[in-house]
Amino acid sequence: MQIADYIRSRVDFPEEELKDIMSYFRKETIAKNTVMLNEGSICQKLYFLEKGVGRSYYLNKNGKYVTQWFFGEGNFMTSLESFFQESPSLSFMETLEDSVVYSITKENIDYLFEKYHKMEKFGRIISIDMTTKISNKLNAIQFQTASDRYNYMLKEFPNISMRVPLGDIASYLGITQETLSRIRKKHY
Amino acid sequence: MQIADYIRSRVDFPEEELKDIMSYFRKETIAKNTVMLNEGSICQKLYFLEKGVGRSYYLNKNGKYVTQWFFGEGNFMTSLESFFQESPSLSFMETLEDSVVYSITKENIDYLFEKYHKMEKFGRIISIDMTTKISNKLNAIQFQTASDRYNYMLKEFPNISMRVPLGDIASYLGITQETLSRIRKKHY
DNA sequence: TTCATTTTTTGATATAGGTCAAAAATAACC
DNA sequence: GGTTATTTTTGACCTATATCAAAAAATGAA
Numbered sequence: 001m002q003i004a005d006y007i008r009s010r011v012d013f014p015e016e017e018l019k020d021i022m023s024y025f026r027k028e029t030i031a032k033n034t035v036m037l038n039e040g041s042i043c044q045k046l047y048f049l050e051k052g053v054g055r056s057y058y059l060n061k062n063g064k065y066v067t068q069w070f071f072g073e074g075n076f077m078t079s080l081e082s083f084f085q086e087s088p089s090l091s092f093m094e095t096l097e098d099s100v101v102y103s104i105t106k107e108n109i110d111y112l113f114e115k116y117h118k119m120e121k122f123g124r125i126i127s128i129d130m131t132t133k134i135s136n137k138l139n140a141i142q143f144q145t146a147s148d149r150y151n152y153m154l155k156e157f158p159n160i161s162m163r164v165p166l167g168d169i170a171s172y173l174g175i176t177q178e179t180l181s182r183i184r185k186k187h188y
Numbered sequence: 189m190q191i192a193d194y195i196r197s198r199v200d201f202p203e204e205e206l207k208d209i210m211s212y213f214r215k216e217t218i219a220k221n222t223v224m225l226n227e228g229s230i231c232q233k234l235y236f237l238e239k240g241v242g243r244s245y246y247l248n249k250n251g252k253y254v255t256q257w258f259f260g261e262g263n264f265m266t267s268l269e270s271f272f273q274e275s276p277s278l279s280f281m282e283t284l285e286d287s288v289v290y291s292i293t294k295e296n297i298d299y300l301f302e303k304y305h306k307m308e309k310f311g312r313i314i315s316i317d318m319t320t321k322i323s324n325k326l327n328a329i330q331f332q333t334a335s336d337r338y339n340y341m342l343k344e345f346p347n348i349s350m351r352v353p354l355g356d357i358a359s360y361l362g363i364t365q366e367t368l369s370r371i372r373k374k375h376y
Numbered sequence: 377t378t379c380a381t382t383t384t385t386t387g388a389t390a391t392a393g394g395t396c397a398a399a400a401a402t403a404a405c406c
Numbered sequence: 407g408g409t410t411a412t413t414t415t416t417g418a419c420c421t422a423t424a425t426c427a428a429a430a431a432a433t434g435a436a
Contacts, residue, residue, distance in 0.1 A: 369385055
């Protein structure tokens with residue numbers, strides 16, 4: 001999915017505004033397993049993932065890496081609070097495949113928010129979408145068995161579940177990798 | 189906390205804009221244990237809770253009511269997707285105490301979003317805040333023991349934890365009420 | 377106040393999923 | 407292509423928390 005199409009699908013910008021907005025995004029290619037953001041540093045960019053997969057994760061108090069979120073094609077990828085509040089990130093962010101992204105800086109997106117009323121609207125709509133998605137995860141995690149959680153994963157990230165390490169998925173779902181392995185076996 | 193102060197704290201509206209915005213909110217008093225939104229119906233209003241406590245909850249597939257979120261004084265209260273996407277709500281919403289709220293309709297808030305660029309900004313900021321909060325809950329729930337979860341609850345909702353039924357908190361935290369009761373006992 | 381209802385606590389037992397350890401299967405690299 | 411490193415699977419055992427049941431405490435209505 002192209003970023004322009006994605007934006008258009010959410011807010012009907014006049015074409016010349018969209019063109020201007022697009023000019024602030026920079027295309028980048030990022031190799032597999034590149035850590036794009038470290039814990040403690042401030043997230044400098046908002047990425048739109050055109051191709052590839054990424055995840056955010058953090059180091060929990062038992063010294064284990066826990067996946068917080070997966071990012072697939074056609075989605076924005078960032079550490080939301082760190083980027084928007086310019087605060088030290090609590091999590092890491094990395095690519096899990098060679099990826100093609102479009103990135104924009106905080107400065108530029110703020111400029112666009114100021115410049116275009118519709119850009120703010122776009123920001124609001126995207127944020128509400130994100131809230132809904134996280135809320136879905138929460139509902140899945142909170143009261144469901146390990147195997148229900150895996151079904152949620154398959155539904156929410158249909159084309160990611162088979163492309164990323166099992167351990168990353170297990171920690172995302174709050175179960176151990178051994179348990180996930182056994183679930184997959186039953187699942188055939 | 190007054191709603192005007194809350195809005196001011198997030199975005200610096202010119203006073204006359206704020207005044208106009210305020211005029212679209214209607215003060216309401218809602219008695220304890222009033223169901224404000226039913227599962228399946230479309231959430232008609234966004235509420236700002238000036239006084240009282242509320243919660244949203246849903247009926248899970250085992251026929252149990254599960255608290256999804258608590259709303260305390262000085263916060264907005266709504267079913268986000270239902271209100272903004274005008275879709276049937278997946279959850280119920282109720283007051284847990286006699287409450288004083290300021291409400292606004294979807295139609296009016298959309299009008300204000302269109303009218304004031306800064307209103308869109310306010311909407312965006314609020315949504316990001318909400319995402320952060322949900323994300324905090326998720327991190328607490330996902331990998332922590334029952335007792336850690338209760339500590340999260342105390343921290344996130346300091347002045348709510350002692351005002352609402354134990355069973356409502358237990359389901360919010362994804363544990364049984366018996367377990368929560370035992371935790372509270374140890375807690376001294 | 378008293379009685380009925382709801383909520384919370386306590387006790388006994390069961391179980392889903394965790395932990396630890398090692399084997400098997402894949403993937404990465406010279 | 408063979409060797410090493412990484413990831414996944416399998417097995418045996420354990421523990422935190424669920425479940426079920428019933429007593430105690432708190433709340434509310436008349």
